[in-house]
Amino acid sequence: MLFGFHITQHREKLAESYYVMEPKTEKELEAETLEKIAAEQTEKAETNKAYNETEDYKKFSQAYQPIAPPKDYEYTKPDTATEETTSEDTGEGFSSEINEDLMTSYNEANAVLKQQQGNLAAQSVNNKSSMHYSLVGRTHKYLPTPIYLCDVGGKVVVNIAVNNKGIVTKSTINKAASVNNDCLHEHAIEYANESRFSIDNSKKTQLGSITFYFEGKR
Numbered sequence: 001m002l003f004g005f006h007i008t009q010h011r012e013k014l015a016e017s018y019y020v021m022e023p024k025t026e027k028e029l030e031a032e033t034l035e036k037i038a039a040e041q042t043e044k045a046e047t048n049k050a051y052n053e054t055e056d057y058k059k060f061s062q063a064y065q066p067i068a069p070p071k072d073y074e075y076t077k078p079d080t081a082t083e084e085t086t087s088e089d090t091g092e093g094f095s096s097e098i099n100e101d102l103m104t105s106y107n108e109a110n111a112v113l114k115q116q117q118g119n120l121a122a123q124s125v126n127n128k129s130s131m132h133y134s135l136v137g138r139t140h141k142y143l144p145t146p147i148y149l150c151d152v153g154g155k156v157v158v159n160i161a162v163n164n165k166g167i168v169t170k171s172t173i174n175k176a177a178s179v180n181n182d183c184l185h186e187h188a189i190e191y192a193n194e195s196r197f198s199i200d201n202s203k204k205t206q207l208g209s210i211t212f213y214f215e216g217k218r
Contacts, residue, residue, distance in 0.1 A: 130215070133195070135208035141166060141196040146212050149187060153216035154179030156188040162206045166197035174209065188212045 130146050157177040161170035171192040173185045192210050200206070 130213040131191075131211060133208060133210040135160075135162060135197055135206065137203075138162070138166070138197045138200060138206070138208075141198060142194070143210075144191045144194045146187065146191060146214050148215050148217055150181065150183035150214060151217055152179075152181055152184070153214045154181060154184060156181075156184050156212045156214065158188050158192040158210045158212070160192055160195070160208050160210055162197055162203075162208060164199065164201050164204055166199050168193050168195055168197075169205070184212075184214050187214070 131143055133140060133143070155178060157174040159172050159174050160168050163169050171189050173188065178185070178188075188210075191212060195210060
């Protein structure tokens, strides 16, 4: 009896799990086919879209590669913020900006040259000249060219004092920096006293020096 009971119970479980699947209709099969085709087309379209976007990005990045600045470029921070303008871009404004930039650069270069001319020991007009002077902030108006009157030659440095009108009011030989020769010293003092410099009313007296290079007669 127990054996029969187990068989009966097992058959009931099999009966509960067993069911008959009805075949799909033609419309259902057709609908599944259409869904599959649509899914494949959608996937293909997404793939093509991603590919095209990548190609567009590559083209854009190649067309707009950053241009490296010149090696000697130095960035200068502007003093004031750039003002926005509402004028139309006709080209005239651009040319005006270029002209202003050129004029600004030109003026700055001139200012630097003038400052260097005043602050450094200025050379006389001829690069092969036999004299030079040091007088901060001033330029020479007249420097006599040394004439070779002495038998020997050499360098003579004359310390000078110049008034606000550019006239030499005092001159002494810098013996530590000069050759020891009375003839050269005498002519150097004479030439120094004849020298004239630019006017500077802000300086009642200014100290400087003139260096002469004499060549002897021999």
